[in-house]
Each structure stands twice: as C-alpha cells, then as structure tokens.
Amino acid sequence: MTVGVRNYPRKPLSERERTIREAIDRILGLISTTLTPGVVTGAHTTSDQTFTSSTLANVTDLSFVVANGRYHYIRFDLLVRNSALNEGAKFTLTVPAVTRFVGKASAVLGNGGAVTTWEDTILSSGDAVVTVNFPTINTDFPVTVECVIVPSADGTVQLQAANESGVCTVTVRQGSVGMEVVL
Numbered sequence: 001m002t003v004g005v006r007n008y009p010r011k012p013l014s015e016r017e018r019t020i021r022e023a024i025d026r027i028l029g030l031i032s033t034t035l036t037p038g039v040v041t042g043a044h045t046t047s048d049q050t051f052t053s054s055t056l057a058n059v060t061d062l063s064f065v066v067a068n069g070r071y072h073y074i075r076f077d078l079l080v081r082n083s084a085l086n087e088g089a090k091f092t093l094t095v096p097a098v099t100r101f102v103g104k105a106s107a108v109l110g111n112g113g114a115v116t117t118w119e120d121t122i123l124s125s126g127d128a129v130v131t132v133n134f135p136t137i138n139t140d141f142p143v144t145v146e147c148v149i150v151p152s153a154d155g156t157v158q159l160q161a162a163n164e165s166g167v168c169t170v171t172v173r174q175g176s177v178g179m180e181v182v183l
Contacts, residue, residue: 036182037070043178054166056092056128062172063158064180066096066151071183075146076159078176080107082134084168089134089161091145095125096155103127103147111135122147130164140173 045061059076066072080089091105103122109132110116120129122145134141145159159178163170 039182041180041182043180045172045174045176047174049161049172051089051162051170051172052166052168054090054162054164056090056126056160056162059159059161059172059176062176062178063156064178066149066155066157066180067182068151068154069099070150072149072151072157073146073181073183074149074157074178075144076176076178078143078145079140079173080143080161080176081138081140081171081173082163082168083137083170085135085137086133087168088131088164089143089170090128090130090164091122091143092126092128092160093122093145093147094156094158094160095147095149096151096157097153098125098149099152100150101125101147103145105129105131105143105145107131107141107143109134109141111139126160128162 041064043062043064045059049060051057062076064074082089093103095101104119105122106117106119108115108117114135116132116135118132122129131143147157149157161170161172
C-alpha cells in the first residue's frame with residue numbers, strides 16, 4: 001500500500017460500503033480545504049438580508065468552520081445600510097469554546113465630507129457591539145468585523161447582526177464577503 005493513496009478493493013462495493021466511502025471522501029475534502037494551514041477560504045452573500053429586530057440573528061452564508069488548537073484569522077467586509085437616521089446597527093460573532101479569542105468591528109459612516117469612524121471590541125461569543133448612528137438612510141456603508149481565534153473545541157464562527165433599537169431596518173447587502181485564513 002502506498003502512503004497517502006487509498007486503495008479500494010476490486011470487488012463491487014455494497015450500497016452501505018459506497019455510502020461510507022463517499023462520506024469519508026466528503027469529510028477528507030472538507031478538512032483539506034478548510035483546515036489546512038495557509039489556505040484562504042471565502043464566503044459571500046448572494047442576496048440582501050434584512051434585520052428588523054434588535055435581537056441578533058445569523059447573517060446567512062457568513063460563517064466559517066474552525067478547528068480545535070488551530071490558529072484562525074477571520075474577516076467579514078460588509079455593505080450595510082439602515083432605514084433610519086440616528087440609529088446604529090448591532091454586530092457580533094458567535095464562537096465555540098476558545099483558548100484565545102478577540103474580535104473587532106469598525107465602520108466609516110460619513111456624509112458629505114463629515115466622516116465618522118467607529119470601532120469596538122468583541123471580547124466573547126455573542127458580545128454585541130453597536131455602531132454609531134448612520135448619517136444617511138438607505139445608503140451603503142462599509143462595516144468590517146474580524147477576529148483572531150484559537151478554539152479549544154471544533155465549531156463555527158458565525159456573524160450575527162441586528163438593528164439598534166427595533167425601530168428600523170438594517171440590511172446586510174448582497175456582495176458582503178468573508179475570508180478565513182488558517183495558520
């Protein structure tokens with residue numbers, strides 16, 4: 001048997017054996033593409049997602065698998081708009097059990113040359129941060145949410161969003177992207 005090559009028997013496989021082999025191949029493919037050091041994995045939103053509540057909810061398609069003991073850098077670059085003046089947006093990351101974790105969210109919210117920058121830290125899973133007020137309604141603004149994590153358990157880092165007070169609509173727009181680097 002050659003190391004690194006799976007040798008399959010020459011006899012026909014039963015349905016059960018074929019299902020097991022396919023599952024093993026899928027798992028090995030997932031591990032090799034998402035957990036190999038130096039590999040960059042990407043994600044993106046394919047449609048707008050609205051948040052009409054102040055309760056945080058998952059941003060569809062913006063999450064990454066993380067592995068126990070591996071070093072991960074994850075960054076989400078979002079196109080965000082708000083339907084109300086003088087209202088902010090909430091963001092957080094949910095993470096599995098960790099050895100080390102720190103996250104940061106930042107935004108540039110400006111209108112007509114009056115630029116407001118905002119930053120806040122996400123110190124634990126679900127620790128919500130709230131942006132400063134959006135200066136213009138229904139205008140796309142850049143928001144970045146990023147983290148460094150060394151999980152102590154396998155799991156998922158999931159981006160979540162909401163509106164500040166429940167009286168407006170925050171929209172994470174199509175084309176928002178994420179990337180994960182495993183070190």
